[in-house]
Amino acid sequence: MSASTGKRSQAERRAHSIARLVDATIDSLAADGYARTTTSAICRSAQLSQGALFRHFASRVELIALATEEVSRRHLALLSEKLLAVRETRSADPIRALVLTMRSQARSPEHAAWHEVMVAARSDHELHALVAPTLQAFEQSLLQAVEEVLALPIQARGKERTRVGTIMLSLMHLFDSEAMTSAIYRNPRLEDDRADWLCDVLRNELDALYRVTAS
Amino acid sequence: MSASTGKRSQAERRAHSIARLVDATIDSLAADGYARTTTSAICRSAQLSQGALFRHFASRVELIALATEEVSRRHLALLSEKLLAVRETRSADPIRALVLTMRSQARSPEHAAWHEVMVAARSDHELHALVAPTLQAFEQSLLQAVEEVLALPIQARGKERTRVGTIMLSLMHLFDSEAMTSAIYRNPRLEDDRADWLCDVLRNELDALYRVTAS
DNA sequence: GCACAAAGAAAGCGCGCGCTTGCTATCTTT
DNA sequence: AAAGATAGCAAGCGCGCGCTTTCTTTGTGC
Structure with a gap:
């Protein structure tokens, strides 16, 4: 008997519906933006009624908040996976692989959803209060x-270690803003120049790091 | 006779009302975000009726589009002014002054308004079509x-000249994203580390540039 | 097996949105 | 000064929003 026709416990049905709603919310955030992520759009996508949605969530922002937690998890998992792949794979140009990984991450749907929530939280105090802890934990x-x-x-310690973090987070920010403007500017040449420049910068950084750790 | 009580021509009244509406729109975009920049909020702030707004603009997005043009102008004027001040002022650390100038620019209300329009245009096709030319021209x-x-x-030419442009636009992007997340993350230490790092990077760049232009 | 609780659908409610209408007041043209 | 054009206001219209209510279906504890 298939899963769809078979009997399911209330807990299973509940978890399944919530998962569908969260998925639909994330998809809508990434594709249509925060303002167009309405309860009716979410329910249409999840194939559930509005009554069902408000059975599980007290309000729209509460669902958005849970979706934001899930976005953080997926974002982090995806990036870790990519970064590990870069480290494991013996690339001819690992620095370039690293830079392009960060760029592709910033262009992912997960990141677009994250960005939408970030922007919305700036002027929606209720949303801000609900997602701020999640987003702060995400950064950490x-x-x-x-x-x-x-x-x-590279066995770096203390100052050098935190510097790597600062740099990578800055890379994320840079590509975040680039990705957001990419569809308007449509200037791939500039974007490639930027990637090249960042490769140079990171190579310099790495040289400096090796010099420190070698001494 | 004062300007407010004195008789004004239709053209003057028209221009004055439009200017008030544009100002109110920009203020609202920066303070409350795109979604909360409603026609009623704009009119309340501009002290005009909705009928007056729609006498001058066929739709809300049309007003937003004109406001976006004004935002571009102000943004550009403000930055040019700051950059010239940096160049003229004989600072002890001109590189740091430059970096902090870019950061303060990204944290300005003008930039916040620009960001709101950018994000909204991603999922609003009508807005996208109207503001894309303006925003592209702004980047140029x-x-x-x-x-x-x-x-x-530094009398740079060709490649070196475009590289400076790429770097400064990248700085703008970095601080754009940082400013957007600043109210959530609340991590000034990281932001200062980032500024320090960018000063180092720019110093390296400048050294390289001088080496090229000297040979 | 039966009373009860939880999940879900359908319909509807109040509200604020973008926008329109009908009108008056103010300038402009002749 | 009359006649037409333009600026501006107040009221209201249709619509889609977040959310609630009412009712039916389905799984659960005794």
Whole structure:
């Protein structure tokens, strides 16, 4: 008997519906933006009624808040996976692979959803209060993940370690803003120049780091 | 006879009302975000009726589009002014002054308004079509202004000149994203580390540039 | 097996949105 | 000064929003 026709417990049905709503919310945030992520659009996408949505969530922002937690998890998991792949794969140009990984991450749907929530939280105080802890934890986790994956191989400590975190977070910011404006500016040549420049910058950084850790 | 009580021509009244509406729109975009920049909020702030607004603009997005043009102008004027001040003032640390200028620019209300329009245009096709030319021209003007103000003193040509543009636009992007997340993350230490790092990067760049232009 | 609780659908409610209408007041043209 | 054009206001219209209510279906504890 298939899962769809078979009997399911209330807990299973509940968890399944919530998951569908969260998925639909994330998809809508990434594709249509915060303002167009309405309860009716979410329910249409999740194939559930509005009554069902408000059975599980007290308000729209509460659902958005849970979706934001899930976005953080997925964002982090995706990036960690990519960064580990960069470290494991013996690339001819690992610095370039690293830079392009950060760029692709900033262009992902997960990141677009994150960005929409960030912007909306700036002027929606209720949303701000609900998602601020999640987003702050996200930044810390990102910092930690990046330092763990990248700083270990060069055995850097203290100041050098935090510097790597600062740089990678800055890379994320840069590509975040670039991705947001990309569809308007449509200037791939500039974007490639930027990637090239960042590769140079990171190579300089790495040289400096090796000099420190070698002494 | 004062300007407010004195008789004014239709053209003057028209221009004055439009200017008030544009100002109110920009203020609202910066303070309350795109979604909360409603026609009623704009009219309340401009002290005009909705009928008056729709006498001058066919739709809300049309007003937003005109406001976006004004935002571009102000943004550009403000930055040029700051950059010239940096160049004229004999600072002990001109690089740091430059970096902090870019950061303060990204934290300005003008930039916040620009960001709101950018994000909204991603998922609003009508707005996108109306503001894309303005925003593209803005990027080009920014590039030009930055190159004019900064590249001249070191007499760079061709490749070096475009590289300066790429870097400054990247700085703008970085601080754009940082400013957007600043109220959530509340991590001034990281932001200062970032500024320090960018000063180092720019010093390296400048060294390289001088090496090229000297040979 | 039966009373009860939880999940879900359908319809509807109040509200604020973008925008229109009908009108008056103010300038402009002749 | 008359006649037409323009600026501006107050009221209201249709619509889609977040959310609630009412009712039916489905799983659960005794």
